[in-house]
Amino acid sequence: MYVIEIEDLYFSYDGKVNVLEGVNLKIDKGEFVGIVGPNGAGKTTLFKIILGFLKPTAGRVRLFGKDIRYFKEWHRIGYVPQRLSVEQNFPATVEELLRSVTTEERIREIASYLHIDLFMNRQFLKLSGGQQQLVLLGMALASDPELLLLDEPTAGLDLHSQMHITEILKDLSANEGKTVVMISHDIGMVMKNVDRVVCLNRYVCYFGDPEGAVEPIEDIFGIGRSLKDGAP
Amino acid sequence: MELLSYDFVQRGILTGLMVGVASAIAGVFLILRRMAFLGAGLSHAAFGGIAISMLLGVDPFILTALFTLLVGNIVQLITSNRRVPGDAAIALVFSGGVALAVLVLGVAKGFSEYLFGYLFGNILMVTRSELILVSISFFLVLLFFAIFYRKLVLLTFSEEIAKLRDVKIGLMNHMLVSVASLVIVLSIKAVGIILASSMIVVPALTALLIASSFRSAVVIAAVVSAFSVILGIALAFYYDLPPSGAIVGGMIAVFGAAFLKRVLSS
Numbered sequence: 001m002y003v004i005e006i007e008d009l010y011f012s013y014d015g016k017v018n019v020l021e022g023v024n025l026k027i028d029k030g031e032f033v034g035i036v037g038p039n040g041a042g043k044t045t046l047f048k049i050i051l052g053f054l055k056p057t058a059g060r061v062r063l064f065g066k067d068i069r070y071f072k073e074w075h076r077i078g079y080v081p082q083r084l085s086v087e088q089n090f091p092a093t094v095e096e097l098l099r100s101v102t103t104e105e106r107i108r109e110i111a112s113y114l115h116i117d118l119f120m121n122r123q124f125l126k127l128s129g130g131q132q133q134l135v136l137l138g139m140a141l142a143s144d145p146e147l148l149l150l151d152e153p154t155a156g157l158d159l160h161s162q163m164h165i166t167e168i169l170k171d172l173s174a175n176e177g178k179t180v181v182m183i184s185h186d187i188g189m190v191m192k193n194v195d196r197v198v199c200l201n202r203y204v205c206y207f208g209d210p211e212g213a214v215e216p217i218e219d220i221f222g223i224g225r226s227l228k229d230g231a232p
Numbered sequence: 233m234e235l236l237s238y239d240f241v242q243r244g245i246l247t248g249l250m251v252g253v254a255s256a257i258a259g260v261f262l263i264l265r266r267m268a269f270l271g272a273g274l275s276h277a278a279f280g281g282i283a284i285s286m287l288l289g290v291d292p293f294i295l296t297a298l299f300t301l302l303v304g305n306i307v308q309l310i311t312s313n314r315r316v317p318g319d320a321a322i323a324l325v326f327s328g329g330v331a332l333a334v335l336v337l338g339v340a341k342g343f344s345e346y347l348f349g350y351l352f353g354n355i356l357m358v359t360r361s362e363l364i365l366v367s368i369s370f371f372l373v374l375l376f377f378a379i380f381y382r383k384l385v386l387l388t389f390s391e392e393i394a395k396l397r398d399v400k401i402g403l404m405n406h407m408l409v410s411v412a413s414l415v416i417v418l419s420i421k422a423v424g425i426i427l428a429s430s431m432i433v434v435p436a437l438t439a440l441l442i443a444s445s446f447r448s449a450v451v452i453a454a455v456v457s458a459f460s461v462i463l464g465i466a467l468a469f470y471y472d473l474p475p476s477g478a479i480v481g482g483m484i485a486v487f488g489a490a491f492l493k494r495v496l497s498s
């Protein structure tokens with residue numbers, strides 16, 4: 001049984017242009033998967049379909065072997081969204097946010113695992129980008145999920161924060177047995193850390209080991225031989 | 233303490249405190265859900281409800297509460313599928329409510345003076361039965377926030393995360409709008425239609441300027457509101473001022489002080 005199983009998935013927002021067409025994907029338990037693709041490739045849309053926020057135009061999605069139309073066990077999934085649109089004077093502290101999703105005991109476990117104990121009483125919006133990502137990851141881990149979906153978790157972070165988040169994700173996958181699926185524009189980081197790469201550009205151009213992903217990535221980004229040559 | 237020796241003042245202060253606290257708590261969530269303007273829309277929609285109850289000769293509180301509840305939920309319904317922008321829907325009920333009241337005034341002569349009394353309210357004229365209705369509504373509002381506090385905090389943070397954590401977004405939005413409608417009707421009793429939305433917006437806005445946590449924002453908003461109600465009623469009593477203006481004036485003065493503190497400290 002796959003954690004995520006997608007068959008011939010189509011999606012269109014307006015009924016005219018397909019954002020996703022014929023997507024097929026099977027992700028196993030404990031895998032660390034990176035999804036890459038240009039802007040507008042349908043990466044976030046794919047996540048929203050997996051999370052049940054959007055209904056597919058056609059095709060089938062199964063989570064833990066169950067058709068998404070009947071899937072109710074959302075506690076098995078943790079999600080870190082791409083961006084938040086909270087009011088600029090949103091006052092909640094880290095502890096209050098975690099308390100809104102889980103128990104005191106679980107908060108202590110998460111805080112100790114992510115080393116966020118030191119800023120539990122600080123307001124979320126007054127934290128650095130890296131600290132905010134850790135809190136969002138903490139909220140995603142609240143229900144001790146088996147599957148983690150992260151939409152650009154390292155975007156806009158400094159190198160140290162990027163490495164810190166990536167190490168945590170690797171640990172969650174390798175040692176905690178969680179399936180981690182991450183959208184990222186940081187191709188270098190994806191190639192270096194994940195078990196498998198999905199190249200998405202409305203359809204899946206490539207799904208496999210990072211070693212074999214170089215050419216498909218060059219193709220979908222239209223960057224010729226730059227990756228092989230070491231250019232950015 | 234001559235002030236407290238009068239029955240009507242005691243009733244006014246009690247009503248004001250309950251209305252003020254309920255409005256302030258609701259205000260924190262409404263502002264953070266970007267629904268601050270809903271208060272102004274619903275209070276003006278309530279004007280239509282008051283006019284209808286006058287015309288039918290029934291108790292204005294209950295019928296207006298039901299009418300505002302209905303209008304608030306219609307606004308939520310038509311904006312939830314994003315076909316109509318939220319601010320446009322609120323503007324629609326804002327003008328619709330006033331239009332309805334004007335029509336009723338035109339058709340049924342003789343209510344004008346009574347109806348215009350609702351424009352500015354008078355908290356010192358609250359009757360014993362109105363106080364009972366306000367008390368019941370106040371406890372219902374507090375109960376709602378006590379039960380759903382954590383879900384509402386999550387909802388104001390991220391609808392997507394809330395949805396995944398089994399928060400029924402649509403139901404929660406409808407309940408929040410229903411509570412806001414009830415609070416608006418209570419506020420009309422205290423400060424009238426024109427100033428009712430201030431009870432929701434100003435103390436909450438003040439609290440969000442200086443609060444260091446969500447819980448403290450809720451507490452500060454309630455305290456600012458309660459303080460302004462007592463100050464306003466005292467000023468109205470001793471200086472023969474309109475209580476509604478004095479209460480909202482007090483709230484705005486506290487907001488000004490908080491804003492200044494924020495500017496100076498940053």
